[in-house]
Amino acid sequence: MTKLIAVNNLSIAYAGPAGWTNIVEGVSFDIARGEAFGLVGESGCGKSTVAYRLLGYQAPNSRVQTGKVLFEGTDLLQLDAPSLAALRGRKIAFVPQNPTTALSPGMRVGSQIREMISTHRALADNVSMDDRLRELFALVGLGDVRRRYPHELSGGQQQRVTIAMAVACNPDLLVLDEPTTGLDVTTQRQIIRLLSELRSRIGMAMLYVTHDLALLAQIADRVGVMYAGQLVETADSETLLSRPLHPYSRGLIASIPTIQHATLGARGLTGVLRRDQMPGGCKFQPRCDAASEACRSTPQSLDKVDASHAVACMRWRELAPPATPPVLDKTPIGNTDATGNLLSLQNLTLSYTQSGWLRTLLGQEGKVTAREIEIELNAGEIVALVGESGSGKSTIARAISGRLAPRSGSISLGGERLEPRLSQRSRQQLRQIQYIFQNPDASLNPRRKVRAILERPLDHFGIEFETATLEDILESVGLHADYLERFPEQLSGGERQRVAIARALLVKPQLLICDEILSALDVSVQAKIVELLASLKAQHAVAMLFISHDLAVVRQLADRVAVLYLGELMQVSRTKALFSSPRHPYTEMLLRAAPDLHKDDYKPMPPAMPQSMSVHGEGCPLAGRCPRQVDSRCAQSRPPLQRTADGFIRCHIPVGQLAVPA
Structure with missing residues (x-):
């Protein structure tokens, strides 16, 4: 498959009281046409910062230290504002985490999508605007809500409107920042099925930023795991979720309850991400149960396990998990007696x-x-x-x-x-x-x-x-x-x-x-x-x-x-x-x-x-x-x-x- 977008050695810093601080360091990955790439990690790891750079967005107090973001061979970091505006919505679209702040409260939702389509002239000659709006709302599981305002819809319904707006122009790349966090499980599955069908129909690629690894398993071809601004593991989704090699990836997966294993006893992650306490070597060392003294002073970089799997851990060979995952404790926290x-x-x-x-x-x-x-x-x-x-x-x-x-x-x-x-x-x-x-x-x-x-x-x-x-x-x-x-x-x-x-x-x-x-x-x-x-x-x-x-x-x-x-x-x-x-x-x-x-x-x-x-x-x-x-x-x-x-x-x-x- 040909590369649609490639992120090469991207480093981004933010200004603070103590000067410039690197939030993203040396991140590299690519996404092929029609491929779904998942980016996961804890809050504050930098995954949303990377996602926004794929649309050319930059916070006023940030700067790109190194790297390129190549979309169809063109470096998005070098484009001026009019060139970026022409790409956004038409070639690269975005689905935000919070639809409440993404939708204009003073406009009916139909008018907002109408504006998107009209701006990019993305309407076929034999299709009326009303027919296209009805088609888009049906795609995302809504009735005819064109005349409703955002506040008249539930949070999940608002998110479906933003997805309809994003796919209105059939973009080549869809960047999704936690797009289903506010949706119920059946609606999540409807959205995942919709996105999969859009991939098949128009060859749309996706960068899917999320913390929901179970949902990511249903749509992502490959997954990248980020910690403290760095990629620590990349692999195809089935390999990463069934046999992760980095201690951080394992801790993330062990923290996930499912309806089959609603566990209290699983060994998850200890501590929290503290950027003010990062060592010079492995960033995960303060929270890693398997860390050695060398981990604290030796920087880690992605090491190839095979053609599709890489991990940034100097001890991954000796820490390889067993082929059969441990049986998790199914004892729920709830179900204790309550009186009065x-x-x-x-x-x-x-x-x-x-x-x-x-x-x-x-x-x-x-x-x-x-x-x-x-x-x-x-x-x-x-x-x-x-x-x-x-x-x-x-x-x-x-x-x-x-x-x-x-x-x-x-x-x-x-x-x-x-x-x-x-x-x-x-x-x-x-x-x-x-x-x-x-x-x-x-x-x-x-x-x-x-x-x-x-x-x-x-x-x-x-x-x-x-x-x-x-x-x-x-x-x-x-x-x-x-x-x-x-x-x-x-x-x-x-x-x-x-x-x-x-x-x-x-x-x-x-x-x-x-x-x-x-x-x-x-x-x-x-x-x-x-x-x-x-x-x-x-x-x-x-x-x-x-x-x-x-x-x-x-x-x-x-x-x-x-x-x-x-x-x-x-x-x-x-x-x-x-x-x-x-x-x-x-x-x-x-x-x-x-x-x-x-x-x-x-x-x-x-x-x-x-x-x-x-x-x-x-x-x-x-x-x-x-x-x-x-x-x-x-x-x-x-x-x-x-x-x-x-x-x-x-x-x-x-x-x-x-x-x-x-």
């Missing part, structure tokens, strides 16, 4: 069109987003809320936190009924419920340093503290004291999320609402945060509503799982029972979509299409998509709620006939 009801949702129905002048103006009650939700959460218990994007998970969380008044039903905390609106609740109630948002870019003040961000809730609730208090909480989420004097823009996406988690923990709440809080974190940090959450639960009886699409983490952490689909609770069950025998057809679909570390032949189900649900809606919301649909009852009548030993299932099929091994 803390949170109760009773017959909760939610809508974004409330009663009042707007209802009168529109002449309608509006779309019901969640219907008759009933969840009990005990002190010290973790209940996971899972389901696809747009199912209503975050809507329920908003209602609990007081940011959305229910249409009907009630919310109680500690036996005391909560007022529907945030402004009506007492200071103590506000302190008891802390919300950790999915998107730290939107929840952290960009004009305040981390110190001020952490001090604000302590000052608000009148809690006395010392600097050591702030340092300790940062250390608990894998950051160090130096971060107190940094602004959010100086942190990676994963580092910003860790600050957001630390802020919520500082006031010692009784209930944490965790809204996809791990989606932006790399696997090694995820493991640390999961252990931190588990210790809070065990030591302080902190309860959590854990909203997530990562079923492996859910299996590892949660006591019970509530499965939500288009605003309807389909199943509530103890975690162990749900994963061993999922029962409900929709739960089966979710579990089958969860990727493992080996490429599989999973075929995604058709995507869920948003649909209006009246207060007295008829039929099962899964009808038409369900693999076990029985007859017209599914579409015509609401499924009955069937009680089970540890929860309930809502389905027309009797519980006894639903028991299916996972």
Whole structure:
């Protein structure tokens, strides 16, 4: 295959108080036409910095020290701004990590994609603009959402819009920076299948930056592992994921839970990446269990193992892993006893069109987003809320936190009924419920340093503290004291999320609402945060509503799982029972979509299409998509709620006939 793009000896430095600091050092790789190359590593390793250089982007406080980025033989680093603008979107496209900041809040999403196509004149003569927009939205699993604004879509739906925008001009190279972190497992699989089909159809190459190695196994031909700005291992994806040679690669893979191995006992990575403590030799030496004295002083470079495999470790031959991977401990962290009801949702129905002048103006009650939700959460218990994007998970969380008044039903905390609106609740109630948002870019003040961000809730609730208090909480989420004097823009996406988690923990709440809080974190940090959450639960009886699409983490952490689909609770069950025998057809679909570390032949189900649900809606919301649909009852009548030993299932099929091994 011919090279489409080649990165040769790329070194990039950033300006700081102590002068210029190398963030990327001597990185070299190439991508052939139609090939998918994955770039993985922990937050702050430099992978996104490399990705942005493939589009010619450069931060104002950075400079290229050495190297070239050759696209079809042309060095992108030497092009002027107009030449780069002509390439971006048409020849090289980009899918960002955070769609909220990538989409213009004042433009309808259809207009934003229309602008992209018009700018690059990328419309065939026999195709109308409206037809092309409908085709693009269908490709990424959305209905006709052309006239919606970004805020009217869920985070996952927003990300699908950015992907539709990126592929609108059929680019030769697609650069994806953590493109599926905010998506549920079924939508992730739909996107991966879409990207694979685009590769086959137009020969599109990809640079796929991610921390999700299980998902990367489904699409990447080759993988490069980065640590502290350097490539430490490159190999084809199957080889790297099944037989990694570098100690860092092995630690990353050992940190990954899967739904088959939701492990607490696996040996992952120790410590955190500290660029201020880098030795002159191997950068990974301070965290490596196998390091020798020579490793600290001897710089490492990629050494060929074979034609397609290279590793930057002087000891890789003697440290080669066994051919058969060790059996992992499957003991989950969750499933411990919890007593005393803390949170109760009773017959909760939610809508974004409330009663009042707007209802009168529109002449309608509006779309019901969640219907008759009933969840009990005990002190010290973790209940996971899972389901696809747009199912209503975050809507329920908003209602609990007081940011959305229910249409009907009630919310109680500690036996005391909560007022529907945030402004009506007492200071103590506000302190008891802390919300950790999915998107730290939107929840952290960009004009305040981390110190001020952490001090604000302590000052608000009148809690006395010392600097050591702030340092300790940062250390608990894998950051160090130096971060107190940094602004959010100086942190990676994963580092910003860790600050957001630390802020919520500082006031010692009784209930944490965790809204996809791990989606932006790399696997090694995820493991640390999961252990931190588990210790809070065990030591302080902190309860959590854990909203997530990562079923492996859910299996590892949660006591019970509530499965939500288009605003309807389909199943509530103890975690162990749900994963061993999922029962409900929709739960089966979710579990089958969860990727493992080996490429599989999973075929995604058709995507869920948003649909209006009246207060007295008829039929099962899964009808038409369900693999076990029985007859017209599914579409015509609401499924009955069937009680089970540890929860309930809502389905027309009797519980006894639903028991299916996972």
